[in-house]
Amino acid sequence: xxxxxxxxxxxxxxxxxxxxxxxxxxxxxxxxxxxxxxxxxxxxxxxxxxxxxxxxxxxxxxxxxxxxxxxxxxxxxxxxxxxxxxxxxxxxxxxxxxxxxxxxxxxxxxxxxxxxxxxxxxxxxxxxxxxxxxxxxxxxxxxxxxxxxxxxxxxxxxxxxxxxxxxxxxxxxxxxxxxxxxxxxxxxxxxxxxxxxxxxxxxxxxxxxxxx
Amino acid sequence: xxxxxxxxxxxxxxxxxxxxxxxxxxxxxxxxxxxxxxxxxxxxxxxxxxxxxxxxxxxxxxxxxxxxxxxxxxxxxxxxxxxxxxxxxxxxxxxxxxxxxxxxxxxxxxxxxxxxxxxxxxxxxxxxxxxxxxxxxxxxxxxxxxxxxxxxxxxxxxxxxxxxxxxxxxxxxxxxxxxxxxxxxxxxxxxxxxxxxxxxxxxxxxxxxxxxxxxxxxxxxxxxxxxxxxxxxxxxxxxxxxxxxxxxxxxxxxxxxxxxxxxxxxxxxxxxxxxxxxxxxxxxxxxxxxxxxxxxxxxxxxxxxxxxxxxxxxxxxxxxxxxxxx
Numbered sequence: 001x002x003x004x005x006x007x008x009x010x011x012x013x014x015x016x017x018x019x020x021x022x023x024x025x026x027x028x029x030x031x032x033x034x035x036x037x038x039x040x041x042x043x044x045x046x047x048x049x050x051x052x053x054x055x056x057x058x059x060x061x062x063x064x065x066x067x068x069x070x071x072x073x074x075x076x077x078x079x080x081x082x083x084x085x086x087x088x089x090x091x092x093x094x095x096x097x098x099x100x101x102x103x104x105x106x107x108x109x110x111x112x113x114x115x116x117x118x119x120x121x122x123x124x125x126x127x128x129x130x131x132x133x134x135x136x137x138x139x140x141x142x143x144x145x146x147x148x149x150x151x152x153x154x155x156x157x158x159x160x161x162x163x164x165x166x167x168x169x170x171x172x173x174x175x176x177x178x179x180x181x182x183x184x185x186x187x188x189x190x191x192x193x194x195x196x197x198x199x200x201x202x203x204x205x206x207x208x209x210x211x212x
Numbered sequence: 213x214x215x216x217x218x219x220x221x222x223x224x225x226x227x228x229x230x231x232x233x234x235x236x237x238x239x240x241x242x243x244x245x246x247x248x249x250x251x252x253x254x255x256x257x258x259x260x261x262x263x264x265x266x267x268x269x270x271x272x273x274x275x276x277x278x279x280x281x282x283x284x285x286x287x288x289x290x291x292x293x294x295x296x297x298x299x300x301x302x303x304x305x306x307x308x309x310x311x312x313x314x315x316x317x318x319x320x321x322x323x324x325x326x327x328x329x330x331x332x333x334x335x336x337x338x339x340x341x342x343x344x345x346x347x348x349x350x351x352x353x354x355x356x357x358x359x360x361x362x363x364x365x366x367x368x369x370x371x372x373x374x375x376x377x378x379x380x381x382x383x384x385x386x387x388x389x390x391x392x393x394x395x396x397x398x399x400x401x402x403x404x405x406x407x408x409x410x411x412x413x414x415x416x417x418x419x420x421x422x423x424x425x426x427x428x429x430x431x432x433x434x435x436x437x438x439x440x441x442x443x444x445x446x447x448x449x450x451x452x453x454x455x456x457x458x459x460x461x462x463x464x465x466x467x468x469x470x471x472x473x474x475x476x477x478x479x480x481x482x483x484x485x486x487x488x489x490x491x492x493x494x495x496x497x498x499x500x501x502x503x504x505x506x507x508x509x510x511x512x513x514x515x516x517x518x519x520x521x522x523x524x525x526x527x528x529x530x531x532x533x534x535x536x537x538x
Binding site: 110118134 | 245261263284285286287288289290292295296298299300301302303304311312315345346347348361363373
């Protein structure tokens, strides 16, 4: 234990840098994931015939082993953080997309019909009814995507994008368990931290009238 | 006035929900469309606010074809109440009621004032209910909100799709009574869909009986009960109700004084309290007046129209007597 703390304080800067890189990769990947999946989810919820193929494609991406996906992308995008980000974004798509779709499509149809019958436009129904009622689902999707991304971002090291994976990998190569732990622990903390914050937001985003 | 001109509705799977329906629904009256499930009654009603569009034929409101009107604008001018609650669970009662005025672009003070007025009209204390959410209310309270929400934009036409059928029997009766009273004040053109004949007879000014996409009979409830157009209508009303009418028709008006009002409002036709209900119906039909002035045994004069006679008729069947109620 004492050894471990010594190791951490000795490599404090390196760990901190890696932590920041990791945070950056995860954050950007989830943010871009949201920007892509949320509108896409809204789109496929409205035009249901596109739902199956589009969600299907993202589900197929999800089944590719993460290490293999990084490997596939290297010949195309080279090494570096772009490759890592693209891979991470691909992984973040499915949970957000699927939850947005489910959230919107499970809104009680009679409520939508009431809105339509009262003369709301499609956009008004989307913004004032569907999205508020789907928000808890969407937030849950973002939460899943974030935790997933934080975990997979440890593999970014293999395409030279840094992150806490660097430290873990270095520890593995030098049979230094302390160093592996010094990389893995912050990953866990980051994942749990994100999870807690997003759980809180998820709770806050549940419309008040639904918490009965 | 709402007219259907040879309206046919064919669904994509080929089933015909409506077959060349031509029909005129009176303005400022409560029309009940009744029929078994799948008879097309809801589809017919939804034609009026274009939630369904005719495959062929035309729907006219006050002589204007609604095909030319913009969907959203048309719907904002027509109140709509659905069977399942249909209130927005994430909005407060006040926000729910203010929704259509908001869509219509009323300013905030005006729409709030309107909503508070309506809450009062529905017997819901604004201080208690305005900031609550729909799920905090009982089924009966929610549907009261549903009705006033539909009235918020002050529409001339109100469409109601089995609004009370999901309620328990006691709330349902209560809401029917309140609603009947409300209609006396507001005089909207109301199209009310139901499959419940007791409800229909209780509230309707005008009845449309449907089966398999076709109109079997139209008329006042009295007409339809007295002269069912065919076996289907007879069976649908129920032989029990028709029998009830036959026996009640021989009862004397005295027995129903509890139903009749003490003041008069229109041209009246005097009649003796010893006349039978059947006789009273006939006299009213023949005279063209809207009210009977009934002279009771004790010399008091009370007044009754078609509706009260009808209620007397139904009360007779249920075994109520004035001794119990007056």
